[in-house]
Amino acid sequence: xxxxxxxxxxxxxxxxxxxxxRVELTVNGxxxxxxxxxxxxxxxxxxxxxxxxxxxxxxxxxxxxxCTVLYDGVPVKSCTMFAVQADGHEVLTVEGLATxxxxxxxxxxxxxxxxLQCGFCTPGMMLAAKALLEExxxxxxDEIRWELxxxxxxxxxxxxxxxxxxxxxDKLGANAESDGAGDAGDDAGGEG
Amino acid sequence: xxxxxxxYEAPSTVAEAVAMLAAADGEAKILxxxxxxxxxxxxxxxAPEMIVDINGIGGLDYHRxxxxxxxxxxxxxxxxxxxxxxALADAQPTIAAAAPVVADxxxxxxxxxxxxxCHADPQGDWASVMVSLEGAxxxxxxxxxxxxxxxxxxxxxxxxxxxxxxIATEAVVPAPRGARAxxxxxxxxxxxxxxxxxxxxxxxxxxxxxxxxxxxxTGVGPATINASDAAAALAGTVLDASAVDAAAQLAAExxxxxxxxxxxxxxxxxxxATFVRRIGAQIQRSEQEAA
Numbered sequence: 001x002x003x004x005x006x007x008x009x010x011x012x013x014x015x016x017x018x019x020x021x022r023v024e025l026t027v028n029g030x031x032x033x034x035x036x037x038x039x040x041x042x043x044x045x046x047x048x049x050x051x052x053x054x055x056x057x058x059x060x061x062x063x064x065x066x067c068t069v070l071y072d073g074v075p076v077k078s079c080t081m082f083a084v085q086a087d088g089h090e091v092l093t094v095e096g097l098a099t100x101x102x103x104x105x106x107x108x109x110x111x112x113x114x115x116l117q118c119g120f121c122t123p124g125m126m127l128a129a130k131a132l133l134e135e136x137x138x139x140x141x142d143e144i145r146w147e148l149x150x151x152x153x154x155x156x157x158x159x160x161x162x163x164x165x166x167x168x169x170d171k172l173g174a175n176a177e178s179d180g181a182g183d184a185g186d187d188a189g190g191e192g
Numbered sequence: 193x194x195x196x197x198x199x200y201e202a203p204s205t206v207a208e209a210v211a212m213l214a215a216a217d218g219e220a221k222i223l224x225x226x227x228x229x230x231x232x233x234x235x236x237x238x239a240p241e242m243i244v245d246i247n248g249i250g251g252l253d254y255h256r257x258x259x260x261x262x263x264x265x266x267x268x269x270x271x272x273x274x275x276x277x278x279a280l281a282d283a284q285p286t287i288a289a290a291a292p293v294v295a296d297x298x299x300x301x302x303x304x305x306x307x308x309x310c311h312a313d314p315q316g317d318w319a320s321v322m323v324s325l326e327g328a329x330x331x332x333x334x335x336x337x338x339x340x341x342x343x344x345x346x347x348x349x350x351x352x353x354x355x356x357x358x359i360a361t362e363a364v365v366p367a368p369r370g371a372r373a374x375x376x377x378x379x380x381x382x383x384x385x386x387x388x389x390x391x392x393x394x395x396x397x398x399x400x401x402x403x404x405x406x407x408x409x410t411g412v413g414p415a416t417i418n419a420s421d422a423a424a425a426l427a428g429t430v431l432d433a434s435a436v437d438a439a440a441q442l443a444a445e446x447x448x449x450x451x452x453x454x455x456x457x458x459x460x461x462x463x464x465a466t467f468v469r470r471i472g473a474q475i476q477r478s479e480q481e482a483a
Contacts, residue, residue, distance in 0.1 A: 018197045038200030038243065039233075060193050062231045063384070065298055074301045080230045081302070082223075084200050085245060128298065149383045150296030 023087040027052065028096030036083045043067045045083035046093055054094035054123045058152075065151035068124035069093050075131040077150075094123035097130070105171040106130055106164070115164030117155035125151050129165045137176075138169060195233035202245045206252075206332055209244050209359050214334050216242045218356035223247070224267055225303035227295065228311045244359075252361065257283055261367030267307070267360060271300035284365065286374035286394045290321045293376070296384030310360050312346045312415065315386040319346060319416040320408030321376055324392040324423075325365045333358040343418045351415075370398030373478065375471040378410070379463050381454065387411040388454040391443070391467035395426060395475060402426050407439065407468065412460050413448035422446055422468065431479070436472030440465040 024033045027050060034049050046052045046069065058066030060079055067079040070092040078091075097104035106126045109115065116122045125148060132139060132147040139147070144165045145158065153161060203209040213220050220242035223229060232238040246252070252268040255277065263284055265274070274280055275291035287305075294300055294308070294317050308318040309329060321327075322342040329340050334357055342363075345352050354360065374394035378387045390410025396403045405426035409417035422442035429435035449460035 018199055021200065038198055039195045041194075041234075060234065062227060062299065065296070068298060075298055076302055077227075077298050079234075080227055080299075082200070082226075082230070082243075082245075084202075085223075085226075085247065147297050150298035 021084050021087075023084055025086045025088065026090040028092060034083070038082060038084050040083045041079055042069070042071075042081040042083045042086055042091070043078035045086070046078060046091070049083075052093050052095050056120055056123055058120060058124075063152065064121070065124045065128065066121050068127045068151060070127055070131060073131065073134070075128045075150075092127065092130075094126060097126060104130075105175065106133070106168040108171065109164040109166075109168035110161075113160050113164040113167050115156065115160045121151055121153045121155075125153065125161055129168065132165070133169055133172060137173060139165070141166070193234040195230070196236060196239040198233075198240055199242045200245065201242065202248045204248050204250070206246075206249060206359060206361055209246055209249065210332055210334055210357060212242070212244050213359060214357040216244075216356075220244050220356070222307075222310075222359055224307040225270065225299075226307075227299045227303035228308070228313060228316075246359070255280065258367075263365040265305050265363040265365075267362060268304060269306070271295070271303050271305065271308075272297070274305065275300060283372070284325075285372055286321050286324055286376055286392055287365075289374070290317050290376035290378075290392065293317065293378045293380075299384075306360050306363050309342055309345070309363060310352055310354065312348075312350050312352050313386075314349050314413060314415050315390075315411040316416070317376065317378060317387060317390050317392075317410055320390055320392040320410040321394075322363060322365070323408035323416055323418045324374065324394040324406035326404075326406055327363055327365045329354075329360045330362045330364060331355075331358040332361050337361075339364065342416075346415050349414050368396040369403040370396040372396055373475045375474050377467040377470060379467075389447075389449075389460050389463040389467065391464055391471065393468060393471040393475075395431065397431070397479065401428055401430050405439075407443055409443065409447055409464060411449075411454075412464060417446055417448065419443045419446040426472075431472060431476055433472075436469055436476075439472070440468035443468045 020035045022035050043057050046055045056066040057079055058064035062080045067077055068075050069078045072090050106129050128148050128151050144162050201212050221240035223243045223245040252266040254266040255269045257263050271294045281288040305318045308316045327342050329345055331338055347353055376392045378390040387410045392408040395405045405423040407419040407423045409419055422439045425439040425442055444461040444465040447461050447464045449457040451457045
């Protein structure tokens with residue numbers, strides 16, 4: 001972890017008065033550790049420390065939602081949490097959605113329904129959508145627009161994003177049916 | 193953007209947190225949801241030397257009613273907990289109306305009501321809601337606990353009377369003197385924005401008339417406004433249109449808005465009056481449906 005120690009630090013002179021802290025967390029199912037300054041943001045630990053650059057930093061002012069990740073299953077803005085707060089917790093980033101062989105149904109939905117143009121907001125949109133569909137597997141259009149209202153898109157006008165989430169809801173629902181009872185909401189949505 | 197350097201502590205009890213605050217000599221800030229504090233630290237409007245992260249303290253995430261109807265909201269109860277609470281809608285209609293319009297869904301998963309009240313942003317929604325309910329904050333310090341009315345807690349923009357070694361552990365809404373009714377309306381430029389104008393109206397109806405009323409105003413002054421004259425115009429009435437109209441006018445007079453990029457002062461006053469009338473009409477409609 002000694003190289004990581006360098007990577008995750010802000011590029012300013014060290015100050016011995018502020019002790020570095022060891023954090024251990026689970027990222028996309030893998031145990032990870034890093035030594036971080038308390039002021040390091042979770043988004044920067046993910047991007048610069050763990051090189052998981054799918055988590056985007058857009059506005060950096062808690063407005064846009066591009067940096068959304070799931071923190072113990074709950075969607076949060078990772079630019080508005082400190083990395084030390086993730087110690088002992090689970091984080092899911094966009095890199096954790098697909099399996100080695102298959103896209104997550106939400107990713108398939110964004111592909112099929114053309115739910116992105118520049119793609120900058122897409123990782124955050126998909127993780128917010130994942131949290132939504134786990135809580136509400138059959139959302140209405142209004143519910144999707146409401147739950148994604150913390151994620152800004154400047155390209156699409158949202159229309160196809162809503163369609164993509166509906167597509168994913170249908171696919172996840174169909175998968176759950178073919179899997180038989182009890183498997184609804186299973187993460188491994190692609191496996192029939 | 194990086195905040196200034198700070199020392200980070202994560203106590204596991206309130207007593208530990210209080211001791212850390214006392215040792216920090218006024219240079220520490222409590223981190224609960226962090227959805228206002230962290231952005232301010234990134235912009236370096238705030239540069240505390242120490243952060244005391246209370247998220248690891250167990251048993252503060254509740255919202256519940258005591259047997260006598262007193263309602264308690266713990267320091268780690270998130271906006272989303274309140275938004276998604278079925279029990280809250282009946283017990284606390286004003287809180288239930290405000291919860292879904294605080295910031296955006298992602299901020300609501302982290303942010304807390306108690307933290308928002310203590311942040312004392314003049315555009316914060318919860319302080320006006322709590323003022324309308326005659327709510328209080330319970331603060332714990334080295335010398336014990338005390339209760340502070342939210343109307344007395346905030347003494348300016350981003351300023352409270354909390355001592356540097358005190359931590360707000362819960363918000364308390366007193367038991368109602370009758371059936372609760374109320375609402376919160378917020379004008380925002382786009383979803384998730386701070387309030388251009390927010391109005392909280394809470395009433396307690398007993399024997400067909402208003403036993404108690406409270407009106408709090410968001411975003412139209414240097415701090416949350418307790419429109420007590422406007423609320424007094426509702427007390428003792430049957431909440432008829434003329435009483436609501438009088439309250440609406442007095443609330444508009446109590447507002448101290450400034451013209452800015454969100455609207456002119458006159459416009460904001462107009463919205464205050466309109467929102468009082470709309471919430472009044474909502475309450476009348478629901479009372480008629482219930483009758």
